[in-house]
Amino acid sequence: xxxxxxxxxxxSFGMLKVTDSVSFEVAKGEALGIIxxxxxxxxxxxxxxTGNIAPDEGAVYLDGVDMTRKPAMSxxxxxxGRSFQIPQPFTHLSVFENLLVAANFGxxxxxxxxxxxxxxxxDQTGLAGVADATSGSLSxxxxxxxxxxxxxxxxxxxxxxxxxxxxxxxxxxxxxxxTIKSIHASGTSIIWIEHVLHALTSVVERLMVLNFGKMLMxxxxxxxxxxxxxKEIYLGxxx
Amino acid sequence: xxxxxxxxxxxxxxxxxxxxxxxxxxIGSRAMVQxxxxxxxxxxxxxxxNMLAGFxxxxxxGQQAFVGIGAYGMFAAVILWGLDPLIGIVxxxxxxxxxxxxxxxxxxxxxxxxxxxxTWVASETVRLLVAQWKALGxxxxxxxxxGTTKDMFGVDxxxxxxxxxSSAAADALTYWLALALAAAxxxxxxxxxxxxxxxxxQAIRDNAEAAKSVGxxxxxxxxxxxxxxxxxxGICGALLFIQITRVTPDAAFSVVDWTAFVIFITVIGGIGTxxxxxxxxxVFYALQRTLADYGTVYLIVLGLIxxxxxxxxxxxxxxMFSARTGIDLLSLRHPAPRRP
Ligand SMILES: Nc1ncnc2c1ncn2[C@@H]1O[C@H](COP(=O)(O)OP(=O)(O)O)[C@@H](O)[C@H]1O
Ligand SMILES: [Mg+2]
Numbered sequence: 001x002x003x004x005x006x007x008x009x010x011x012s013f014g015m016l017k018v019t020d021s022v023s024f025e026v027a028k029g030e031a032l033g034i035i036x037x038x039x040x041x042x043x044x045x046x047x048x049x050t051g052n053i054a055p056d057e058g059a060v061y062l063d064g065v066d067m068t069r070k071p072a073m074s075x076x077x078x079x080x081g082r083s084f085q086i087p088q089p090f091t092h093l094s095v096f097e098n099l100l101v102a103a104n105f106g107x108x109x110x111x112x113x114x115x116x117x118x119x120x121x122x123d124q125t126g127l128a129g130v131a132d133a134t135s136g137s138l139s140x141x142x143x144x145x146x147x148x149x150x151x152x153x154x155x156x157x158x159x160x161x162x163x164x165x166x167x168x169x170x171x172x173x174x175x176x177x178x179t180i181k182s183i184h185a186s187g188t189s190i191i192w193i194e195h196v197l198h199a200l201t202s203v204v205e206r207l208m209v210l211n212f213g214k215m216l217m218x219x220x221x222x223x224x225x226x227x228x229x230x231k232e233i234y235l236g237x238x239x
Numbered sequence: 240x241x242x243x244x245x246x247x248x249x250x251x252x253x254x255x256x257x258x259x260x261x262x263x264x265x266i267g268s269r270a271m272v273q274x275x276x277x278x279x280x281x282x283x284x285x286x287x288x289n290m291l292a293g294f295x296x297x298x299x300x301g302q303q304a305f306v307g308i309g310a311y312g313m314f315a316a317v318i319l320w321g322l323d324p325l326i327g328i329v330x331x332x333x334x335x336x337x338x339x340x341x342x343x344x345x346x347x348x349x350x351x352x353x354x355x356x357x358t359w360v361a362s363e364t365v366r367l368l369v370a371q372w373k374a375l376g377x378x379x380x381x382x383x384x385x386g387t388t389k390d391m392f393g394v395d396x397x398x399x400x401x402x403x404x405s406s407a408a409a410d411a412l413t414y415w416l417a418l419a420l421a422a423a424x425x426x427x428x429x430x431x432x433x434x435x436x437x438x439x440x441q442a443i444r445d446n447a448e449a450a451k452s453v454g455x456x457x458x459x460x461x462x463x464x465x466x467x468x469x470x471x472x473g474i475c476g477a478l479l480f481i482q483i484t485r486v487t488p489d490a491a492f493s494v495v496d497w498t499a500f501v502i503f504i505t506v507i508g509g510i511g512t513x514x515x516x517x518x519x520x521x522v523f524y525a526l527q528r529t530l531a532d533y534g535t536v537y538l539i540v541l542g543l544i545x546x547x548x549x550x551x552x553x554x555x556x557x558x559m560f561s562a563r564t565g566i567d568l569l570s571l572r573h574p575a576p577r578r579p
Contacts, residue, residue: 023358050452051451052448052451052452071456072451072452073451073452073454073455076451076452076453076454077454082452084449084452088446088449088452089440089445089446089449090442090445090446090450091445091446092441092445093438093441093442094573094574094576096443096573096574097438097572097573098442100435101435101438101439102453102454103455104435104439104454105439105453105454105455105456106453106454107454110435115575115576116576117308118575119575119578122575128575131575132572132574132575154453154454215501225546230547
């Protein structure tokens with residue numbers, strides 16, 4: 001049985017159909033990449049999976065359980081962790097406390113075990129040095145790392161990452177890929193929206209292309225990237 | 240100073256203040272006991288309102304509902320059921336907590352200004368209902384039976400202790416209860432905010448959408464705070480009216496006395512900070528003492544000060560002081576554990 005399943009999910013904002021009958025499944029431990037032009041509906045798809053937005057039609061299942069009517073917080077507790085494309089830190093809390101909230105409420109970790117768990121993640125994401133800094137004082141890059149770290153702290157079965165590699169130096173990108181690979185190696189499923197294609201393709205096993213809310217294609221990353229349709233729509237190359 | 244030295248220093252200062260205040264009925268005048276009783280009860284109300292508005296984002300202007308129902312619960316316990324007023328205090332707290340559940344059910348459907356108006360409407364409704372309660376005097380209210388406070392549990396012992404009249408002993412008893420309630424409310428508030436629930440509450444305050452996305456349930460946490468604060472406010476209302484000994488619906492459900500002044504205290508002291516209400520209540524008392532003879536001018540000055548603080552020092556006097564000096568008493572921070 002798949003871990004996550006979307007069944008004919010649709011969502012419109014007014015006249016604009018942002019998600020158009022999208023169906024796909026993600027297996028336990030699988031890493032799926034999502035690409036598509038700006039405004040294609042990628043982030044909206046995440047919001048539909050996490051419960052931040054309710055779909056007009058269709059259903060979302062986690063572990064075979066229908067989550068469609070469940071609020072965001074129950075979905076986190078059930079194992080859907082997410083990062084926001086535009087970082088949303090708890091600005092008056094420290095970096096450590098940002099993770100502590102997530103570990104306590106989303107991850108079900110308590111007491112000293114939660115402290116240790118959070119510190120491990122901060123080490124892994126290179127944020128240990130700013131653990132006590134107010135998250136409102138972080139640079140954009142650090143905020144993006146915090147998004148990843150906080151999502152990890154909810155102990156997700158599937159982690160949704162929304163454009164976390166943009167603007168990184170080559171070195172930073174390599175260490176980010178390493179972190180994501182180690183999340184993957186621990187058996188967590190990953191869905192990763194990313195414009196930095198080499199980073200994405202070095203991790204994911206399957207790639208989905210979204211355009212105007214429709215799922216154009218899903219499959220082997222190399223094959224998808226090679227298809228004339230993707231080259232034309234996504235890369236804007238006339239074939 | 241290291242953080243641990245600072246925290247011990249805070250504890251020592253708090254202990255000295257507590258002992259000093261506890262000695263007032265023994266060494267101070269009765270007028271002083273009565274004055275400080277009002278200060279302490281206002282502090283309790285302010286601590287509760289600060290928890291609601293400053294930490295849970297629930298800007299209620301209907302807290303007089305819980306003061307009033309707490310007071311009436313106590314009166315019912317004494318007059319109708321013949322219980323000791325001290326037990327009446329607990330009854331008042333429980334009744335207020337019970338009332339908060341339907342109020343929350345109604346008001347939690349509303350947001351922002353509508354929530355504020357909704358809590359006020361709820362309070363007015365309860366006031367009108369209580370005014371129909373003939374057994375407790377209806378609209379004109381009622382008094383505690385003569386001698387009730389002098390017969391309270393503990394008054395005899397206190398009488399010998401402070402070497403005064405029975406009424407002075409009753410004042411001393413209610414004063415100590417107010418002191419204990421203020422200390423307990425402050426401590427409970429601090430412990431709650433330091434707990435995982437308090438952390439969740441602070442996360443909601445920063446970003447509700449993100450808080451949901453890490454598993455925090457805002458409605459549940461806020462409802463919990465609302466119910467607990469109703470309990471504290473109800474207990475305080477019962478205690479207040481033991482001291483006042485007479486209750487009317489208008490006095491018990493007064494939005495000016497039990498909410499407007501309380502908002503003033505919290506806002507000038509520093510909303511959303513724990514020491515804020517303490518600073519606020521001291522300033523409020525000082526203003527009251529200096530301006531009390533000027534009637535309405537007093538209210539106008541209070542209003543002007545309140546507005547100036549809201550405009551120019553949004554975190555109140557404590558927030559301003561804290562930002563200037565870097566001193567953070569009763570800190571809610573969770574430092575990251577040090578690791579080798
Ligand atoms: N809450 C919303 N209300 C109205 N329109 C929205 C909302 N969220 C996204 N949109 C619109 O939906 C489209 C898809 O947005 P989004 O999912 O963020 O795209 P992507 O992440 O692929 O860039 C855009 O045209 C955007 O303006
Ligand atoms: Mg997006």
